[in-house]
Amino acid sequence: MRERVGGVGGILKTLFHIVDVEWSWIQTIQGKPDFQEDFSLHATLDKVRKLDAKFRLDVEPFVLAWHEGLEQKRFEDHLPDGRIVIDAWGELMRHVIAHQIHHIGQLSVWSREVGKPPVSANVIGKGLIEIEDRANSL
Incomplete structure (x- = not known):
């Protein structure tokens, strides 16, 4: 605490922020309702983990169903000042990924500050991209 x-002030708040923002972007990309979670309702590691598990039910199917055809899908963001910003879904997903990696770096530094091993930013071998025959590629 x-x-x-x-980050957004501390380790727990940053973990909460990562979970909340990831879910928010995935909801927004799909045109689904989004809302801002209240950190005070999730101010323990156990509660942040439960929120992550709850939000994962929305996030994981979307990510696992990702295909090349979604890369150029149009996303329109209507700003409060009336402007409309147009981006591709692929660009927005890369923003979500960069956001995660950015905070992994912060958590790594903070881990070292408290005498813990750094958080790994390694995503190689995590199965993030399916290949037809992973066993034969080794």
């Missing part, structure tokens, strides 16, 4: 430089 200690306030830290960077």
Whole structure:
């Protein structure tokens, strides 16, 4: 809970932020309702983990169903000032990924500050992209 430089104030708040923002972007991309979670309702590691498990029910199927045809799908964001910003779904998904990696770096630094091993940013071998015959590729 200690306030830290960077992130959104501390380790737990940053973990909450990662979960909340990932879900929010996935909801928004799909045109589904989005809302801002209240950190005070999730101010323990167990509660953040439960929120992550709850949101994963929405996030995981979308990510696992991703295909090349979604890369250029049009996303229109209507800003409060009336402007419309148009992006591709692929660009937005890469933003979500960059957001995750950015915070992994912060968590790694904070882990070292408290004497723990750094958080790994390695995504190689995590099966993020399905290949037809992974066993034969080794």
